[in-house]
Amino acid sequence: MTDHVDALVPFAPDRPKTRLSDTLSPAERRAFAGAMLSDVLAALAGAGFAPRLLTTEATGRDVSETVDDRPLTEAVNAARDVHGPAPESPLAVVMADLALATPRALARLRGRDDAGDRIAGVTIAPGRAGGTNALVVRHPEFRVDYHGASYLDHLRVARDIGASVREVDSRRLATDIDERADLAEVLISGEGAARDWLVDAGFELDTGDGRVSIARTG
Numbered sequence: 001m002t003d004h005v006d007a008l009v010p011f012a013p014d015r016p017k018t019r020l021s022d023t024l025s026p027a028e029r030r031a032f033a034g035a036m037l038s039d040v041l042a043a044l045a046g047a048g049f050a051p052r053l054l055t056t057e058a059t060g061r062d063v064s065e066t067v068d069d070r071p072l073t074e075a076v077n078a079a080r081d082v083h084g085p086a087p088e089s090p091l092a093v094v095m096a097d098l099a100l101a102t103p104r105a106l107a108r109l110r111g112r113d114d115a116g117d118r119i120a121g122v123t124i125a126p127g128r129a130g131g132t133n134a135l136v137v138r139h140p141e142f143r144v145d146y147h148g149a150s151y152l153d154h155l156r157v158a159r160d161i162g163a164s165v166r167e168v169d170s171r172r173l174a175t176d177i178d179e180r181a182d183l184a185e186v187l188i189s190g191e192g193a194a195r196d197w198l199v200d201a202g203f204e205l206d207t208g209d210g211r212v213s214i215a216r217t218g
């Protein structure tokens, strides 16, 4: 298998994480999204991927980046089109809000399927609510279709083009951070900048009524 698989990390820094508007101000959402991105980039590098930002505006980060302000699906497919030929040049697509991602969890995307030496045309790590949190695309005809239950849509696309699919069932990769309740997952299992950011901002776990939620004391 190729040593360094390129990993595209889509990122929209202008108005990120609107579903956290009840909990974080716009400036806080930008800072928190940036912290999650830092964790994902570090974990990808630790897993031997070559990360590349696909961002709607320049970030100034010390990482290779493509600026493309088209909608997510269009931008990812355009990046796939100019990437090297498949299947020799696989392309991973890993979302920037996987705050629990670790090198070990991401390395599972690079594994082989159960058949042993056969490498899947598409490897998918689904999100908990039917999204597609991470992908590795090898089949030359596979194109993404994000939003909604994109996991099911991607299975359908793979079937239609005859691409084999390998699924990575990983709690860390399935947990994208979208809503207030997801912040508890970061406090419980996060190991990086996103967890530190929440703690510094005064968030803590609240188990007062026997259920786990978050509270802000700062």
Ligand SMILES: Nc1nc2c(ncn2[C@@H]2O[C@H](COP(=O)(O)OP(=O)(O)OP(=O)(O)O)[C@@H](O)[C@H]2O)c(=O)[nH]1
Residues within 6 Å of the ligand: 009, 010, 011, 012, 013, 015, 016, 017, 018, 019, 020, 054, 055, 056, 068, 070, 071, 072, 075, 095, 096, 097, 178
């Ligand atoms: N390049 C690019 N990345 C995007 C775009 N929309 C979302 N993303 C990124 O795709 C990943 C998944 O995003 P979502 O959780 O669906 O959207 P979000 O904007 O982060 O959050 P919400 O506003 O709550 O939907 C995150 O890494 C986003 O930064 C886009 O239009 N272009």
Ligand SMILES: C[C@H](OP(=O)(O)O)C(=O)O
Residues within 6 Å of the ligand: 072, 127, 129, 130, 131, 132, 133, 145, 146, 147, 148, 149, 150, 151, 176, 178
């Ligand atoms: C991009 C989208 O993310 P979600 O809206 O599920 O967080 C998806 O995974 O299709």
